[in-house]
Amino acid sequence: MSAINWLLVWEATLTLAVILSTAVTLLIFTLPTSYSHFHPHEQRETDFTEADKTTSPEASGYAYFRTHSHHGVLKQxxxxxxxxxxxxxxxxxxxxxxxxxxxxxxxxxxxxxxxxxxxxxxxxxxxxxxxxxxSFPLPPPTNTLTFLLLAPLxxxxxxxxxxxxxxxxxxxxxxxxxxxxxxxxxxxxxxxxxxxxxxxxxxxxxxxxxxxxxxxxxxxxxxxxxxxxxxxxxxxxxxxxxxxxxxxxxxxxxxxxxxxxxxxxxPAAHFQPLTKEQRLAFLRTRPELQSGRDFDLETRSWRLLVSPTSWTEDEDFALLLDALSLYATARRTDPVLPELRAVITGKGPLQAHYKTLIATMTANGELHGITITTAWLSTTDYAALLASADLGISLHTSSSGVDLPMKVVDMFGAGLPVAGWSRFEAWPELVTEGVNGRGFGSAGELAGILQGLFGREGGELEGLRAGAVEEGGRRWxxxxxxxxxxxxxxxx
The missing domain is CATH 3.40.50.2000 (Glycogen Phosphorylase B;)
Structure with missing residues (x-):
């Protein structure tokens, strides 16, 4: 390399070093209070409104403040x-x-x-x-190439x-x-x-x-x-x-x-089992379920499934669709099997893809007697939906094998038994097979579980619900x- 090229490299390196050192210096010294060490936070009486004090002292934290503060100040x-x-x-x-x-x-x-x-x-x-x-303003990538291109940005x-x-x-x-x-x-x-x-x-x-x-x-x-x-x-x-x-x-x-x-x-405190009357009242408010049928939970001819999902790669939603298709086929020869309503909650990048697939399968008659709808619910309505369903479905496959889906915890808090993908190491830490849920490893196994729980016998589902209520008693x-x-x- 010529002397001139070496000189250019040296000047570029020196310029970059000066810029970086200047930026670091400005970062450290322009906002010194932001980078000082911790001092205890002080909460005062004036931090609370009159409504906090009179109508919601527990929810606002005023009840704790009133009990633990000294001379109107609480050191946190x-x-x-x-x-x-x-x-x-x-x-x-x-x-x-x-x-x-x-x-x-x-x-x-x-x-x-x-x-x-x-x-x-x-x-x-x-x-x-x-x-x-x-949030990052661009839409999520749809393939590996766009993922790699967008990743640096x-x-x-x-x-x-x-x-x-x-x-x-x-x-x-x-x-x-x-x-x-x-x-x-x-x-x-x-x-x-x-x-x-x-x-x-x-x-x-x-x-x-x-x-x-x-x-x-x-x-x-x-x-x-x-x-x-x-x-x-x-x-x-x-x-x-x-x-x-x-x-x-x-x-x-x-x-x-x-x-x-x-x-x-x-489960958090807002996940609780509901009475028959409470479930009936809630289900009557849901547009996903309106079809002129009797909503009484004891006599209605259909069963309600709920599957919370983030619509991502670590949840194989196609498995659920295949299982429901197998269940629909079984219903043609076993009239005792009830119709199913499946409500899929959540948002995520693969939602549009699977909604298109659901529409195609429905049009082709592959989901006869099965209605699938999607919903994004408030915290309160989500908890009520879990408590009003007959069975929760977890499709979480665990990329590491050692994590657990919190959705199952929420289901137990609401007294809802679960059927979930169980082919990973940590699953038994959460679900006890045959006591509060059932595990599956294929679409065929899930279809068999649905037929067994909703078929002629019917007693196992109530036993699983009792186990879910008991497990849900262990709180956060x-x-x-x-x-x-x-x-x-x-x-x-």
């Missing part, structure tokens, strides 16, 4: 940034974390997308501040929006609790903020991020290998780890030498207090 030593790189409204576990921290006397900055309804209890509580971050968008929210829009906190996955770029940003602010980073493991990426790119793709390295490298910097299953704790220990504590999902509050409450020193 446990302040936590709860971060979801996703839609807060579709992250029930992190919403539960935030509400539990607040109701036990802590202060919460809840950070994430606000594309759907957030539980009203979170908005009502004066110890919870919701900090929205903007989405990464840059998420980096700046996360860093701005965690470092500029919120004051320093004692704890930073993040949901994983997604791992990229959340863990890197969280690790940086925690280091600069001397904040204690806690990772709540819902799954393994690289295993979800492998669903799209394949297990041996270089980006999957890089993602696995990044996930383990960043995660080891955390102070503590929660995981949704014992199996995941074992995998984290063996793969990355990470010591995690199991914090199992349990007790599980959270013994694990997360101890870590955050929140027991009152």
């Amino acid at each position: 030593d446990a302040s936590v940034q709860v971060v979801v790189l996703g839609d807060i409204g579709r992250s029930p576990r992190m919403q539960n974390h935030a509400l539990s921290i607040a109701t036990h006397g802590g202060h919460v900055d809840l950070i994430g997308y606000t594309d759907s309804e957030i539980h009203p209890a979170l908005r009502a509580h004066r110890s919870i501040t919701i900090i929205p971050i903007p 989405k990464l840059a968008w998420q980096l700046q929006s996360l860093y701005h929210a965690l470092g500029y829009l919120t004051a320093p906190t004692k704890w930073l609790l993040v949901q994983n996955p997604p791992s990229i770029p959340l863990l890197l940003v969280a690790q940086t903020i925690a280091f600069v602010r001397n904040t204690r980073l806690v990772i709540d493991w819902h799954n393994l991020g690289f295993s979800l990426l492998a669903l799209r790119l394949g297990t041996h793709h270089p980006l999957v290998t890089l993602a696995s390295w990044h996930e383990g490298r960043c995660a080891r910097a955390a102070t503590a780890h929660f995981a949704v299953t014992d199996a995941m704790c074992r995998v984290l220990a063996s793969r990355w030498n990470i010591k995690a504590v199991a914090l199992h999902d349990r 509050g007790g599980e959270w207090g013994a694990v997360a409450g101890e870590l955050f020193r929140l027991r009152g």
Whole structure:
């Protein structure tokens, strides 16, 4: 290489170094208060409205304030940034974390997308501040090529929006609790903020991020290998780890030498069984079910299935359609089998594809006697729908084999038995076969379960419902207090 070329390389490198050092200096010194260390949050009488004090003292946190404050001031030593790189409204576990921290006397900055309804209890509580971050403005990719092309743009968008929210829009906190996955770029940003602010980073493991990426790119793709390295490298910097299953704790220990504590999902308080009258009243309000039939749950001639889904690659919705098609075929020779109504709840990238497939199968007569509708429900209506159904269907296949679908926990809270994909390691931690649910590994097995539960005998379904009610009696509050409450020193 000529001397002139070397000189150009040197000048370019020097210029880049000056720009980067200047940017870092400005970042550190322009907002010094944003990067100071944690100081306990103080809550005062003036933070509450008259309505908070008179009509909703429990929901607003005023009842706790009145009991624990001194001279009109409550020092909240446990302040936590709860971060979801996703839609807060579709992250029930992190919403539960935030509400539990607040109701036990802590202060919460809840950070994430606000594309759907957030539980009203979170908005009502004066110890919870919701900090929205903007969603990536482009539509989700439809194939691998567009995914790879859009990935750098989405990464840059998420980096700046996360860093701005965690470092500029919120004051320093004692704890930073993040949901994983997604791992990229959340863990890197969280690790940086925690280091600069001397904040204690806690990772709540819902799954393994690289295993979800492998669903799209394949297990041996270089980006999957890089993602696995990044996930383990960043995660080891955390102070503590929660995981949704014992199996995941074992995998984290063996793969990355990470010591995690199991914090199992349990149903929140708003998931409750309903009486016959309550179910009847709710079902009469649902447009998905209106057809002039008698809605009495004891005598109606059809059965109601509910399948919550995120319409993503880790849920094989085609399996359910194949099973329903097999059930429809069986009904032609067994008139005792009832008609089925299936309500599919949720939003996601594959919804349009499967709605087209449902329409095609219906037009071809493959789903005779079966009606499938989709719905996006409020938190209250979703809980009521689960409590009013005959059987819940979980299609979660688990990319890692060690996570669990929270939708099943919600079903148990509502007293709804479940049939779910069971071919992964952690399934027995949640469902006891033949007691509160049934597992399947193929469309044929699911069709057989539906025929057995809704056919001539009918007694097994009631037994499963009783088991679901019993399992649903184990609630989030007790599980959270013994694990997360101890870590955050929140027991009152």
